[in-house]
Amino acid sequence: MSGKVCGFKARNGWQCDQQAGESGLCYWHDPNVDKRHHDVKADVEAWAASGRPLDGFQLARTNLTDIHLVNRGNKQGYSCQGADFYRANLTEAHCFGLDLRNASLMKANLLRANLNCTHLDGSNLLGADMARTGLENVDWGEQFKQERLAFLEKDPSRRQSLFQESEEVCRNIRKQCEKQGLFDVAGYFFKKEMRFRRYQMPTFSFQRALSKTVDLFCGYGEDPLRVVIFSVLVIVSCALAYFALGTTQANPIYPDLTGVEARFYELLNALYFSVVTFTTLGYGDITPSGFARFIAAFEAFLGSFTMALFVVVFVKKMTR
Known part of the structure; x- marks a missing residue:
């Protein structure tokens, strides 16, 4: 181990002060460090409780069952922007008010987790298991990761794939919201789901024109x-x-x-x-x-x- 400081720097200017490895990043920010067999839950909770942000944490495939990341006594939750929870086990995780903007929750297990009041703008929720996940008062933001990339993508086949993924994300959220009685949110994501389906149709086609007309006319029955x-x-x-x-x-x-x-x-x-x-x-x-x-x-x-x-x-x- 060298004496260098971790080279990770958050968007808000926060600089990690942990010792860096050969990659120039610390244990927490190095995506090449396999943590799947490490018991990191208590360490992550202690890091958050110390007041330091969890921005950019690489926690792919880790077991974080029942992790407690609620910033008690503070209206603003812990910052976890850009963190990677790919395939992480977040069953019954307590994430009330957590700032998960631009974070990856792709294929994460969020069974019975508490995501109430979290911030998810720009996050990746593709394939996330949100069965019985608390989703009240979530700040979904303007766009998810796939949606944002789709409108910037120049390659038609890649853009088509991104719109398919966006549709899948919205469908998953809609179904969970309907089960929880969050019908206004479900209606919002139903409209987004139908629009992403429309974007996959040929540009100059009757089906796309008809879908656009229905959207303008009644917001796919939601407006x-x-x-x-x-x-x-x-x-x-x-x-x-x-x-x-x-x-x-x-x-x-x-x-x-x-x-x-x-x-x-x-x-x-x-x-x-x-x-x-x-x-x-x-x-x-x-x-x-x-x-x-x-x-x-x-x-x-x-x-x-x-x-x-x-x-x-x-x-x-x-x-x-």
Whole structure:
């Protein structure tokens, strides 16, 4: 062993002060040191309790069953950014509030572990066993590792593979959240899962275009507000078309108005007629003329479909 200090430096500037081996890294930060047969749980707990970060720790395949990494009495959990827990046994681990940003939990055993309030932005959760894992109030971040790499990847086959992995990660999280009654989180990851599936489709294909339309239209059945916004856009667009093409009113309400006021009330009539047509009420006091009839027929069809879809999406959302 040399007298050199470990060359690991965290993103926040923290420098490890442990003695380095031949690789220039210490026991904890050297990925080439096989720790699978080492009993490191107590040492890792002691390191965290000393106030030093666990950033960059290489703990692949280690047995960390029931490890306690909760920073008691402090709102901010221990920092474990960029750590490697590949295939580590974290069964019943206590990780409340742990900062696991950019960490690898790939194929880790997280059975009955407590990940409540953890930070997982940029982490790798591919193949992680999260059966009965506590996932309440988790800060999932903007992107997981595979998602972030996929949008940067230039090679089509590699990008396809990364999107498949991203879909698998989201599906796994969604299923676990559904089992725990975290339906809002499950809905969020269902949308991400469907989007990653769409990204795997040929760019110029009917399937991808249809998937994109469903996403924009209703967020894959998870966003009723999008249906409402779409409905308002259809009503306003058709109202402008009726105003431009003209409609016929059986009994004009304001026969004496002229100029700007008359045009304004014509616009209101067009908007009223558009709402009546979209909702398929069809009072008959105003009728379209010319090409506006075809627009009215299309709006009526679209309105009946959209309202039925809204009921389905809304009920699905509320009955959870």
